[in-house]
Amino acid sequence: MWTRFGDEPLKEEKVHKRRSTWALVASAVVAASLALSGCGSGGGAKTEGGKTVITFWQQKFEDYQQAWFKKEVDAFNASQSKVKVDYQVVPSDTWAQKLKAAQAANKAPDVQTTNYGNIAAAAANGELTELDGLLPASAFADIKDNVKSFVTIGGKHYAYPMLVEPSTVLYYRTDLVAAAGLDPKSPPKTWDELIQWATKLTKGNVKGMTIASVAADLGWASWGLQYNACGHLPVADDWSKSTATDPCFQKLLQFYKTLYQGGLMPKTPKVGYADASPYGQGQVAMMADGSWAVGQLKETFPAMVAKTAVAPFPSMDGDPTKTTATLGGWTLTVDAKSKAKTQAAGFIQWLLAGDPAIMASFFKASGFSKYTVRTSVDQALSGNTDANSDPFMKVISDKVVPYGKQEPSYPWDIALDFGTAIEGAMKGNLSIPDALKKADGQINDVIKKQSLAGTEPTH
Structure with a gap:
């Protein structure tokens, strides 16, 4: 079985x-x-x-x-x-x-x-x-x-x-964006633009961005961005081998590393990726989170709704039709x-x-x-x-959902191994190449031990 x-x-x-x-x-x-x-x-x-x-x-x-x-x-x-x-x-x-x-x-x-x-x-x-x-x-x-x-x-x-x-949507404070001299009606389209926004929005006790930062969250929250960076996940389509060392994944790890080591996001979050509390409490100006955060904001932080806008999470090259969310x-x-x-x-x-x-x-x-x-x-x-x-439904349903991909059905071990690689690189515990090389070996080990090669379900 x-x-x-x-x-x-x-x-x-x-x-x-x-x-x-x-x-x-x-x-x-x-x-x-x-x-x-x-x-x-x-x-x-x-x-x-x-x-x-x-x-x-x-x-x-x-x-x-x-x-x-x-x-x-x-x-x-x-x-x-x-x-x-x-x-x-x-x-x-x-x-x-x-x-x-x-x-x-x-x-x-x-x-x-x-x-x-x-x-x-x-x-x-x-x-x-x-x-x-x-x-x-x-x-x-x-x-x-x-x-x-x-x-x-x-x-x-x-x-x-x-x-x-959708696992990944960009939420941002329109008031803080305007105060920083940015246009709330023109959110960032690329990863580079997102980093520029996060830099300008990092002021005092408010960080510019919050995004997943621990392996257990990164393992699933980054799936959409993995697709965006490489067009595939870090395992072959037939689950026969790891693809974690594909060069395109280096760009993904660098993106997370820049946000973390640049001081543009909280380094010791008290809650996980899926919890919108840091944004709702005003600790950050932008947030990557799933669509479920809409419900949390409306229920727990209703005052934040009027000054929040949503957009598709930026893609690496600015193409809005490329997947950024599973x-x-x-x-x-x-x-x-x-x-x-x-x-x-x-x-x-x-x-x-x-x-x-x-x-x-x-x-x-x-x-x-x-x-x-x-x-x-x-x-x-x-x-x-x-x-x-x-204020949120049309953007998410028209601009995020149509380009989303299914969450992978491979064992969680693979997702966690790659999430661990992202965390290790973003926090400087390993170089990006070494982090990916380590994940590559771990994923191949999972494939071998669980006899996964060729078992990927056909849709």
Whole structure:
């Protein structure tokens, strides 16, 4: 069996609930691997009052999400004469263990939330039901072109997407930018321009920029910039060997090193990359963060919203169509051993692939901090007054999401090894060539020990 080491669940629960940050990444890696090692599961169909009951486990996210899911499940149940959804919320810190136990007992949920990064491994392990034939072809045709591959393995669909969250967006203080003699309406387009802005905006106790600076964050937060620098990640497409020593990666490490050693960013951040607190508290003038930061600013730092603008994160050469962000997010999947596959898929179709107004209501509830995966939902939101007046949504949905790439599904070890190389170089512990050479050896070792060569899933 092939196990994918995922991190996405930890981002949702620990960041959005503000209880902790990526310091717990190691435990998340272990938990995720445990969840995926239980090959084959089985939710058994049961009846209640003449209705087929399907179990739906939702991993706990922000409070508004539980409220939205409950409302929609209740609406679905009220509309059905032969099916009932048993909706259960499972905390992220117990999700992996509970799912593994349920799989072992052949009592896994019929439907569950699954992040993009775990689909390939779960499909390879025989845990997921192919949805082709259970959902109409029109449902898959509605998915945006750059997201279709996220739920497709070997030409078959094993999940239906719900949302995407770009990992990297540029946030900046319009008031501080103007005071520094810069144009708030013309944000930096290249890495060099970003460094120039960060230099001019570094004044007194305010740093010009904040960006990931520890290996556990850099391992995933830099994926989009890795693509931007080289057009690929630091491993061959077939996972046969490391590509970490490709010269283009030197430019990426130099970019991080310039920001860090130039004193343009905090050197001892108290929170991780995914937490927008330093920006919200006025400690920095610009921030690299995911789209989820929109929700945090609106919820926790509302006074900062009016003086914040967003832009695509600059690309190395200024080309706005080149990837600078990966797209993480969530889907719903049907268990491979479910005895109610048709009814489970019908619920997914109703909730995620049906009336566009249903998902439009979700994005409104999110404060437009998450983004659509369906063309029809985009169209529904185009006439929504709240969506049109949101200061961030149009920029992120039009200029970031279309150029984002899927998060890689290779083992977390590889991502962490490369993140460690970036941290080592940016903090001067190793020269850039030595840092990349070390990562190259470590990644090749992971490939050998885990027999990864040739196992990259085909979309």
